[in-house]
Amino acid sequence: MEEVMKEIMKATASINQEDLLHDFRPMLVIYKDGRVERFLGTQSVPPSIDSLTGVESKDVISTETGVSVRLYKPQCVESDEKVPLLVYFHGGGFVLETAASPLFHSYLNVLSSKAKIIIVSVNYRRAPEHPLPAAYDDSWAALEWVRSGLAGAEPWLSQHVDPARVFLAGDSAGANISHHMAKRVAKSNNPDGKITLKGLVLVHPYFWGKDRIGSELQKLNPTTGTKQTSDDSESMIDKMWKLAHPGTTGCDDPWINPGMDPELGELAGEKVLVFVAEQDTLRDRGFHYKDLLVKSGWKGEVQVIETEGEGHVFHLFNPSSPKASELMDQFVEFINTC
Structure with missing residues (x-):
């Protein structure tokens, strides 16, 4: 999955940042004109009789x-x-x-x-x-x-x-x-x-x-209460x-x-x-x-x-x-x- 994310970021690098309202790459972007472009979860398959399970x-x-x-x-x-x-x-x-x-x-x-x-x-x-x-x-x-x-x-x-x-x-x-x-x-x-x-x-x-709770607190400086490192996922x-x-x-x-x-x-x-x-x-x-x-x-x-x-x-x-x-x-x- 990490490789897929990298490929999406590479493929979308040419997007003009000035055209964007919100940038959530590698998942999606929202343009200032309201258009939403998704890069993940866009594929679909029809219902069927599954060949592997018979479902x-x-x-x-x-x-x-x-x-x-x-x-x-x-x-x-x-x-x-x-x-x-x-x-x-x-x-x-x-x-x-x-x-x-x-x-x-x-x-x-x-x-x-x-x-x-x-x-x-x-x-x-x-x-x-x-x-x-x-x-x-x-x-x-x-x-x-x-x-x-x-x-x-x-x-x-x-x-x-x-x-x-x-x-x-x-x-x-x-x-x-x-x-x-x-x-x-x-x-x-x-x-x-x-x-x-x-x-x-x-x-x-x-x-x-x-x-923050649990192990999330380990990312805080115990003295200052501020984060020691940034966490992009949070x-x-x-x-x-x-x-x-x-x-x-x-x-x-x-x-x-x-x-x-x-x-x-x-x-x-x-x-x-x-x-x-x-x-x-x-x-x-x-x-x-x-x-x-x-x-x-x-x-x-x-x-x-x-x-x-x-x-x-x-x-x-x-x-x-x-x-x-x-x-x-x-x-x-x-x-x-x-």
């Missing part, structure tokens, strides 16, 4: 909301069999990638096959063209569509899903969305009783805050959040900092699994999230699993590596034993 996928667009989702159904599911449902929210900092991205399409094919689950992958609108809370609104609309699908509107859901075993998951910004959707599920009262949220899987969650996180949510109150906004949310303990689900990566700038936010949940009085169980020597969403960029395979196995075990 079948299809795209569905809600006629009521216009929100699209991609569904995955493993070949091994019998005609009258009920299996768990995973609603997945892709990452990309709220500004990159789609549900049709090769990264997520390939990953969810394998996950659907190994876990023997139906998956609904949500294609929410992205910032900056559609700033937050658009992604949250679309994600909730997708869950409402899932509810109608379980009631009979979508055969893959009504025929094959056990409504008592529904999970939410996502990576990075998608993990952030999963958390907020679980809170909204708890508040929705679920009047028709069709969905029982069993658990959440948050992979390298995109949470942040104004004050600065980028701050800037990307403000790009995605121009109306934010800052990095202590409850949308990105769970520690500032007085209603944190009002979370649907019985169990939460959080994955963190040792070399990820967001690492300590995952551990902090666990501590916050415990202190909030939430009655469920929360576990954090750390992958040593790896960075942010490494499992998507190198899915065949031993550590990515281990993360996949832990993901599958959580769903199958919850």
Whole structure:
């Protein structure tokens, strides 16, 4: 991935800085005329019957909301069999990638096959063209569509899903969305009783805050309290959040900092699994999230699993590596034993 970043920077070096309103290379740039040009997450693949796993996928667009989702159904599911449902929210900092991205399409094919689950992958609108809370609104609309699908509107859901075993998951910004959707599920009262949220899987969650925590503090001079070295990744996180949510109150906004949310303990689900990566700038936010949940009085169980020597969403960029395979196995075990 590092080599890809370098190639993008080299290829975009000729861009005239004076034409830019915002420069987020190697991810994207925003021109003064309002045009957005992305350099990552621009590829897409159609739904298919995957040749490696046999998983079948299809795209569905809600006629009521216009929100699209991609569904995955493993070949091994019998005609009258009920299996768990995973609603997945892709990452990309709220500004990159789609549900049709090769990264997520390939990953969810394998996950659907190994876990023997139906998956609904949500294609929410992205910032900056559609700033937050658009992604949250679309994600909730997708869950409402899932509810109608379980009631009979979508055969893959009504025929094959056990409504008592529904999970939410996502990576990075998608993990952030999963958390907020679980809170909204708890508040929705679920009047028709069709969905029982069993658990959440948050992979390298995109949470942040104004004050440094954990190992982030090691980058400060203990005498002066100032940074000993600059950290471009932390600065980028701050800037990307403000790009995605121009109306934010800052990095202590409850949308990105769970520690500032007085209603944190009002979370649907019985169990939460959080994955963190040792070399990820967001690492300590995952551990902090666990501590916050415990202190909030939430009655469920929360576990954090750390992958040593790896960075942010490494499992998507190198899915065949031993550590990515281990993360996949832990993901599958959580769903199958919850």
